Amino acid sequence: MSTPNRRAILKALTASVAVLAAGELTVTPAAAAAQASENWTTQTLGAFADTLIPGEHRFSGDQVCAxxxxxxxxxxxxxxxxxxxxxxxxxxxxxxxAALLDARAISYAAVRLIWLSPSRPPFVDLSFSHRTNLVAGLFGSGDLDEPVWQVMSLIVGIAFDTAGQFDTAAALAQGHPGLTWLKFPKPNPDGRWRFEDFSYGRRLAALHPATTPSGSPA
Incomplete structure (x- = not known):
């Protein structure tokens, strides 16, 4: 992949993280699920995400989720x-x-004499342990593509750990798998989060009288 393409990928990844940090997205899970069995890109990136934050099989014969x-x-x-x-x-x-990751999978398999099936994406065909070894090697090595994987992993974390694609209260109400698994606390009836216990067991400072309703300093 050429340098201009890498620049475009990093620019898009960075902009995506900024959008996720700013608020909820419009997503169409049904459409994505319908393509999962046909789209090699979806399978490869799903396997990458499952390597970073693994989950159980979604159905019998699931290859993406190991x-x-x-x-x-x-x-x-x-x-x-x-x-x-x-x-x-x-x-x-x-x-x-996805093609960049599959190319890495082919190289990884060739060095280790691992046979890959032509019926599925190369990265998907690796065992979970081999996927883990390959992905681990993408980080901290000074590789030219390391920033790509770093930002991709951040997006993976945002989706699971914070449900960044949704309003947090709505995600909890709908039983978002990541927030539910992490036992993220539900908000008060008014949709806000308040905690009876302070971090150090006592209030550290009184609220400044000029604080705005949103909690910002005057």
Missing amino acids: GAVTGPGAVQAGVIDVMNSPQLPLAPLLPEI
Whole structure:
């Protein structure tokens, strides 16, 4: 992949994280799920996400989710829907990112004499332990593509740990797999979070009288 393409990918990834941090997205989980069995890009990126935050098999014969653990992972939490959201500039570049990862999988398998089936994406065909070893090698090595994987992993974390594609209260009400698994506390009836116990067991400072209703300093 050429340098201009890498620059475009990183620009789209960075912009995507900024959008996720700013608010909820419009996602279409049904459409993404319908393509999961046909789209190699979706399978490869789903397997990448499942390697970082693994989940159980979604159905019998599931190849994308390796079933390395019990409970939901990033795929169940909707990471593919996040990546494909029309509000992010990322979707057009996903095939290139997936192809880059599959190329790494082919190289990884060739060195270790691992036979890969031509019926599924190379990265998906690796065992979970080999996926883990490959992904671990993408980080901290000074590789030219390391920033791509760093930002992709951040998006994976946002989808599972914070349900960044949704309003938090709505995500909890709908039983978002990541927030539910993490036992994220539900808000008060008015939709706000308040905690009876202070972090250090006591109030550290009184509220400044000029504080705005949103909690910002005057």
